[in-house]
Amino acid sequence: MLKLQEKMILLLPSIPSPQAKLLLPILLVQMALQLLVAKVATAGPVALPGCLEACGNVTVPYPFGFRQGCFHKGFKLTCDETRHPPKLLLSDGVEVDAISLSGGKVRVQSMIVRPYRNMTRPQSLGFGVAWPDAAWPDLNTGVRLAVSIKHNVLVAIGCNLVVNLVGQETVFNGNANGDIYNQYVSACAALCNYDGTDSSETCSGFGCCQTTISQSFAAYGVQFKQLDNSPSGVAFIVDRDWFNRINVRAIQNSTTFHDFSVPTVLEWWLDVEGDRDLLVRDLRSGSGWRCISLNSLALNVSDHYGAVSCNCSYGYEGNPHIVNGCQDIDECLQPDVYPCDGTCTNMPGTHRCTPKKSASRLPGLIAVIAISAGSGIVLSLLGISKITNKFKQRRAKNLRRNFFKKNHGLLLQQLISSNQDMAERMRIFSLEELDQATNKFDHTRILGGGGHGTVYKGILSDQRIVAIKKAKIVVQREIDHFINEVVILSQTNHRNVVKLFGCCLETEVPLLVYEFISNGTLSFHLHGQSENPLSWKDRLRIALETARAIAYLHSAASISVYHRDIKCANILLTDTLTSKVSDFGASRSIAIDETGIVTAVQGTHGYLDPEYYYTSRLTEKSDVYSFGVILAELLTRVTPVFASHSSEVTSLASHFVSLIRDNRLLDILDTQIVEEGGAEGAEVVARLAKACLSLKGEERPTMRQVETTLEDVQNSTVNLSSQITRVNRNAVNDRSYKGCKGSEVTRVYSLEKEFIQSSEIPR
Structure with a gap:
């Protein structure tokens, strides 16, 4: 109280001292009332009774906690009180900056990694795992955390540096410890400017690159590839909003940047099986659950099966993970947030604002209210409910109408x-x-x-x-x-x-x-655990049908379509194993008299055309290269990117071409094809795949030529040597034709023009 008096006196420098002492008690009462209002406005428990609500400057809401009896199973944290101020840590020592209840987010400080010479395996990004000996999160503690792919980006800073983000997960196939699988998730390349510098104010690819994280995994690592054999640079996963506010050039010029940590956003959730004591079954909700507190709800977490996130219902605030943790908001005590030009009445989950009436009409109003009080209460309750529903319906209708216009x-x-x-x-x-x-x-x-x-x-x-x-x-x-x-x-x-x-x-x-295509993807049938492996006859037919579809996209309409993401996962199979090409989100349309278009590089690792990757020029031959990878998969049942015996990541395309060049097809050919007597046809398809996988696009055949060759193999109408000769000759003729076309023009179409063109194309 003494300190409060001193502060109040400081607020009155222009008032004489005796007058200030007389006004001080009044001001103290007003200040106490304001503090009481603020306390009531934010009422609601954060932690369990008897538990600390903060570690240093970080609020620790339940189910998190750092003392015995103060946390739910799987949500134990550590408060290092030896530091000043104390630091809140995850079980693996990662520092926690903030925990959000409503957003289901945890902001932590993550490490920055650098490449080193002779690196043979990915480096961990430091989220509680010694890569690759264990999977994170730790299954013994049950922590339900994951890197947020919505709020973070992968960043690489350096010169002539390619960084691959590798996801890691543990699959339990009857093995108590589980098998660890690595999968490439995203990649970006930081190149030098033409003058040899790597300085840039924005992270646009020169000296610094950033990319989204396409898939959610339990743990991540990065693998570096230095294009000039000089191991330098850094990579990290960072909060997108934080990174967009900093100066990239200042980071590049900093000599101590390698010692920094960066903020990363993690997501956390509850598991409907493991956290039943924090959830209550509620069949009226979309998820089928609500939180343990009344006036709360549980929302499904889309990226994680069986996961929900708890929130207080509208008009309530607090901690939904605690019994009676969601308290009614008294909107009347927060006029800045809920303005009311009249009489404000708090109600459960909402409030009522009654306009002011003039003094001359007051007696009449009192008489009317007295007469109709009984029926008025009933009508008011019914009216509020009906009006609220109408407002919600009108707002939803207006929102849908605005989205409809925005989406053309x-x-x-x-x-x-x-x-x-x-x-x-x-x-x-x-x-x-x-x-x-x-x-x-x-x-x-x-x-x-x-x-x-x-x-x-x-x-x-x-x-x-x-x-x-x-x-x-x-x-x-x-x-x-x-x-x-x-x-x-x-x-x-x-x-x-x-x-x-x-x-x-x-x-x-x-x-x-x-x-609806009911039989899954070609990738599942080739690389999954399908009980009935595809026969060579079915594989050949699927390849031919897919080639026909791509050839149609390339040349059957007045505007050509380049798919840009041809892969086994985008080829669906019907019950009769008929192929259907899908997922045209990355495709591009260009005029039939054009041969290519310069665009941002997009595709899937292992299928991406090297010429397109380095030149950013998309042509029909980019799809041909991706289809060549599919042919190699059909022949070998090997994934596009696999780990060799030396634990190095190997590209199927380069490995396959090397074996064909050395006449060693049988070293990698699927034994099922040999057993079915398809070795001769497989030899033709292998040579065709090799032609499709040529590093130069002009040396690859067109999809029409690929389709013709596959038809010949299926019909067995020509011998092996004539088919191979025709593939090579067609590729040369195609290259000569393209060389006579002179300069090429790239056209950019707006979405409106593409819609108009789509209505004019003949079928």
């Missing part, structure tokens, strides 16, 4: 109405129809995830079974990918290209409705 819905409506062919093959669905078809996008309806979204199984009102793609990340780039896919598929009509039934434009990112 009016233009697409006009195109469909003016094009009979398009109107017969696709339609615009409402959000209500797709909500009903997927049971409000229930997690049990998830079929899988692609590079640009999650796919749900749905049943339309006419009993058609469909697949509905919904974006994972709400950014403009994903919206452009989805609209691009509508443009491509609306002008495509081929039996081996997945059909687009329509789309929904009433959400922030459009929803796409496809035909």
